Amino acid sequence: MKNITADIVQQFIPKRKEDSYKGTYGKVLVIGGDQNMGGAIMLTASAAVYSGAGLVTVATDPKNHTALHARLPEAMVLDLWDAKSLEEQIKKVDIVVMGPGLGLSEQAAEVVELVFQHIHKEQQLILDGSAISLVAQESLSLPETHLTFTPHAGEWKKLSGISKEDQTVEKNKQAQKKLDATIVLKGSRTEIYFCNDDWKNTTGNPAMATGGMGDTLAGMIAGFTAQLPDKEQATLAAVYLHSYIGDALADQQYVVLPSQIIEAIPSFMKNFEQQRL
Ligand SMILES: NC(=O)C1=CN([C@@H]2O[C@H](COP(=O)(O)OP(=O)(O)OC[C@H]3O[C@@H](n4cnc5c(N)ncnc54)[C@H](OP(=O)(O)O)[C@@H]3O)[C@@H](O)[C@H]2O)[C@@H](O)CC1
Ligand SMILES: Nc1ncnc2c1ncn2[C@@H]1O[C@H](COP(=O)(O)OP(=O)(O)O)[C@@H](O)[C@H]1O
Ligand SMILES: [Mg+2]
Numbered sequence: 001m002k003n004i005t006a007d008i009v010q011q012f013i014p015k016r017k018e019d020s021y022k023g024t025y026g027k028v029l030v031i032g033g034d035q036n037m038g039g040a041i042m043l044t045a046s047a048a049v050y051s052g053a054g055l056v057t058v059a060t061d062p063k064n065h066t067a068l069h070a071r072l073p074e075a076m077v078l079d080l081w082d083a084k085s086l087e088e089q090i091k092k093v094d095i096v097v098m099g100p101g102l103g104l105s106e107q108a109a110e111v112v113e114l115v116f117q118h119i120h121k122e123q124q125l126i127l128d129g130s131a132i133s134l135v136a137q138e139s140l141s142l143p144e145t146h147l148t149f150t151p152h153a154g155e156w157k158k159l160s161g162i163s164k165e166d167q168t169v170e171k172n173k174q175a176q177k178k179l180d181a182t183i184v185l186k187g188s189r190t191e192i193y194f195c196n197d198d199w200k201n202t203t204g205n206p207a208m209a210t211g212g213m214g215d216t217l218a219g220m221i222a223g224f225t226a227q228l229p230d231k232e233q234a235t236l237a238a239v240y241l242h243s244y245i246g247d248a249l250a251d252q253q254y255v256v257l258p259s260q261i262i263e264a265i266p267s268f269m270k271n272f273e274q275q276r277l
Pocket of ligand 1 (some may be wrong): 039041099102129133164212213215
């Protein structure tokens with residue numbers, strides 16, 4: 001396993017081109033947030049916006065629309081349960097991130113199936129939280145597209161069948177091959193399994209053990225993937241910076257909140273911009 005370090009990540013964040021516009025930086029669709037977990041999807045959407053994605057649309061329960069707009073006016077919204085609108089929106093985007101706060105209802109499973117039916121093979125699909133649990137619970141067949149799963153150990157157990165104690169690098173690699181997807185296995189030292197390569201994060205700390213921290217990472221991966229040409233580099237950079245910011249804040253704080261990480265993303269990305277360190 002290779003370590004993800006600052007000097008590697010610093011090579012991945014390009015300077016923005018003068019001759020660019022929002023379309024240059026990718027269109028993201030963020031799907032999740034039932035009536036009880038609107039906060040999760042707000043964090044994911046905010047992380048994508050603050051990471052610099054060009055355009056972000058959020059499909060969430062209508063109960064969350066006002067709060068989302070109040071908190072994040074940069075995002076557009078649509079009704080999570082309106083299949084026609086969701087199908088239309090999937091066609092318009094480069095990246096879909098699905099699952100935070102989606103819940104495990106039958107209706108939620110239908111949303112996941114609809115996305116699997118309509119996503120095409122050039123798009124990127126990031127599955128987190130409830131979407132991972134639903135894939136396992138409903139034994140859903142995976143779509144042919146660029147797929148990333150971002151499980152914690154509990155979700156990875158559901159998806160791969162490997163118990164927490166048995167989640168060794170070798171076993172995880174085998175499961176990655178079966179799934180034919182990128183696996184971001186979150187933990188105190190997050191591990192990333194690509195088809196031909198695996199990496200271990202070197203940042204992060206227990207002040208980050210707060211609800212919503214993984215929802216935030218999913219949004220960062222989507223935001224970075226929207227902008228960076230190399231999707232593996234985008235994933236590595238997002239994982240590293242998420243925890244790097246967490247470490248910087250934990251220097252002065254006992255606990256670090258997901259929304260504080262989000263707030264800090266633009267200035268830390270500037271510090272990691274190529275030729276700056
Ligand atoms: N503000 C909001 O709206 C928020 C909404 N959220 C949304 O909630 C949804 C459910 O997500 P979830 O992670 O809470 O629950 P679930 O899928 O049941 O997994 C937990 C099970 O796995 C086990 N487990 C083992 N190892 C583990 C590990 N390292 N890290 C964590 N768990 C570990 C764990 O074991 P235990 O803790 O009981 O020992 C338990 O049995 C999801 O959509 C998410 O986006 C949250 O983000 C919070 C903020
Ligand atoms: N002790 C820890 N050290 C480093 N990182 C941690 C620690 N605890 C949690 N994290 C990070 O916080 C995130 C938790 O993700 P997850 O469990 O999905 O949270 P949630 O679903 O509440 O958003 C992961 O990115 C994980 O790496
Ligand atoms: Mg989670």
